[in-house]
Amino acid sequence: GQSLEQPSEVTAVEGAIVQINCTYQTSGFYGLSWYQQHDGGAPTFLSYNALDGLEETGRFSSFLSRSDSYGYLLLQELQMKDSASYFCAASSGGSYIPTFGRGTSLIVHP
C-alpha cells in the first residue's frame, strides 16, 4: 500500500520559520505535492517537487529527497493567516493519482 507520515500539529510564532516534514512509502513514486486547507475548505495547491532539491515560491519552499523518501515544506516569515492544515501528497502509479497524508495543523501565535 501507500502511506505518508507527517506531524499532526506544529506551533510557531508570527515572523518565525517552520518546517513540516513528510515521509512516504509508495510504489511508482512520481512527485510530492503540498496543499493548504483552511477550516475544512477547499484545499489549495502550494508546490510540487518531482526532482530532488528545493523549490521556492515566495515565502513557501518545498524540498524533496527521493533517495530518502522524504520531503518538507518550509514556511518563512509566518503570518497569522498561515494557520491552517497542510497536507503532503505523493503522486504515483500510471495515473499519477495523489495520495494524501493525514495533514499537519499549523498554529501561528502572535
Added chain:
Amino acid sequence: NAGVMQNPRHLVRRRGQEARLRCSPMKGHSHVYWYRQLPEEGLKFMVYLQKENIIDESGMPKERFSAEFPKEGPSILRIQQVVRGDSAAYFCASSPGQGAGGKNTGELFFGEGSRLTVL
C-alpha cells in the same frame, strides 16, 4: 466563476436514502477526482474519471457507491442506502490532463466540498 463547482454544499439524509453529489470541473479540465475527508483526517482517494470513462476506482467501496462523468454535464458521485459512516466531506478536484496536473505540475484544483450528514 471559473473554479470547480460542487453542489450541494450541505446535504442531510436519513439512513437508507440516496445521496447525489455533483461536481463541475474547471473550464477546460477533462479529468475529475473524488476524495472523502473525515474530521481531522486527510483526503482519501475514491475515484478518478475522464469524460465517459472511469480510470481508477480503487478507493471507492464496491457496494452502494458509484460515480460517473458523462459527456455532457457534471460528474456525479452517488451513494445509495446511506449509513451513518458515510457522513463526511466529499471533495471533487479537476485537472487539465492525466494525473496531478496536465503537465505533471502536481496541481489539482479543488472545489469547496459537499458535506453529507446521515441521520
